[in-house]
Amino acid sequence: xxxxxxxxxxxxxxxxYVTSFEVHALDVTSGRRHxxxxxxAWSMAVTGGRVIASxxxxxxxxxxxxxxxxxxxxxEGWIHALRAERGTVVTATRGGGVQAWEAANGERLWSIxxxxxDFETPDTGPVIEGGVVYVWGEGQVRALEAxxxxxxxxxxxxxxxxxxxxxxxVRPGPEGTVHVAAGSRVLALDAADGSxxxxxxxxxxxxxxxTAVGGHSGxxxxxxxxxxxxxxALDAADGxERWRIPTESRQSAEPVLVADGLVHLGSGSAMYTLDxxxxxxxxxxxxxxxxxxxxxxxxxxxxxxxxDRCLYTVDAVSGRLTWKLETGGAITGxxxxxxxxxxxxxxxxxxxALDAAxxxxxxxxxxxxx
Numbered sequence: 397x398x399x400x401x402x403x404x405x406x407x408x409x410x411x412x413y414v415t416s417f418e419v420h421a422l423d424v425t426s427g428r429r430h431x432x433x434x435x436x437a438w439s440m441a442v443t444g445g446r447v448i449a450s451x452x453x454x455x456x457x458x459x460x461x462x463x464x465x466x467x468x469x470x471x472e473g474w475i476h477a478l479r480a481e482r483g484t485v486v487t488a489t490r491g492g493g494v495q496a497w498e499a500a501n502g503e504r505l506w507s508i509x510x511x512x513x514d515f516e517t518p519d520t521g522p523v524i525e526g527g528v529v530y531v532w533g534e535g536q537v538r539a540l541e542a543x544x545x546x547x548x549x550x551x552x553x554x555x556x557x558x559x560x561x562x563x564x565x566v567r568p569g570p571e572g573t574v575h576v577a578a579g580s581r582v583l584a585l586d587a588a589d590g591s592x593x594x595x596x597x598x599x600x601x602x603x604x605x606x607t608a609v610g611g612h613s614g615x616x617x618x619x620x621x622x623x624x625x626x627x628x629a630l631d632a633a634d635g636x637e638r639w640r641i642p643t644e645s646r647q648s649a650e651p652v653l654v655a656d657g658l659v660h661l662g663s664g665s666a667m668y669t670l671d672x673x674x675x676x677x678x679x680x681x682x683x684x685x686x687x688x689x690x691x692x693x694x695x696x697x698x699x700x701x702x703x704d705r706c707l708y709t710v711d712a713v714s715g716r717l718t719w720k721l722e723t724g725g726a727i728t729g730x731x732x733x734x735x736x737x738x739x740x741x742x743x744x745x746x747x748x749a750l751d752a753a754x755x756x757x758x759x760x761x762x763x764x765x766x
Contacts, residue, residue: 477521701727
């Protein structure tokens with residue numbers, strides 16, 4: 397039996413975790429498998445020394461080192477999204493349910509209904525950050541205390557007609573602000589009480605969450621792209637437009653990446669890099685197929701994968717190809733970079749570990765049993 401890879405690799409404490417129906421934990425250096433779960437894992441998070449996963453109707457936890465069982469609990473429905481932070485696990489179930497669980501023992505902390513049920517995918521579930529859970533449903537964004545479920549605030553963003561029939565995206569930002577993409581409108585809300593700070597109306601729907609960069613550097617601001625591939629930079633304080641630059645049609649829900657004064661994003665089959673201050677295009681690198689997932693930037697290099705079966709590494713400033721690796725299938729999910737290495741999963745049922753600078757193969761471990 398052959399399995400397809402789901403999601404992106406996660407690196408924690410010398411181990412690489414990937415999902416290929418099951419969870420596999422591999423040594424980052426040798427690729428030796430430490431353990432594989434017996435159960436199906438449609439979604440996964442690694443936190444606090446535990447792997448938290450769901451097979452759909454139940455939620456379970458394993459020791460992140462040896463895969464030993466820690467706990468298993470039945471869910472209140474089919475889990476389609478899972479996030480974890482600071483000992484709290486948040487799940488979304490079909491039909492608009494949201495639940496919070498204690499990561500240490502699986503105790504249910506709280507549950508609510510009324511969350512969005514139009515888009516039930518891993519990337520449309522609640523967001524947890526800084527001890528707060530953000531939920532969208534019934535035309536409103538709600539902020540809930542992660543441990544108790546107590547509502548902190550809510551803000552009306554409009555029903556499906558008002559938001560253009562696309563998922564609402566919520567992303568907490570720096571300096572006490574939460575940014576929301578709702579249809580073609582991007583909003584900045586006060587993280588303490590949900591009051592609006594500003595809003596910006598784009599001419600086309602925004603499919604990705606906004607990326608906010610704080611501080612006082614020239615690249616501070618809010619960045620996002622609409623589905624036509626136009627990239628925007630707004631002033632973080634008042635939402636005034638600083639610049640907009642067209643790329644190509646973009647269906648990805650991945651946020652744009654801002655690093656070292658540059659904006660990186662995959663649009664169609666190309667990687668685009670723009671100057672964060674002026675929007676001036678720096679370079680465009682075309683692949684042989686649609687780009688997959690989000691790029692990762694480390695040590696002055698941009699790593700990204702494509703449906704053309706290749707993993708690419710280019711210089712972040714010049715866009716010159718450093719190396720590429722052709723695998724036996726389309727790259728799946730986003731790559732991960734750590735400790736001078738880059739990791740990627742392929743539809744050829746393997747996970748690849750490579751030297752990030754040279755592209756030489758350190759390991760190519762089977763991600764699933766045949």
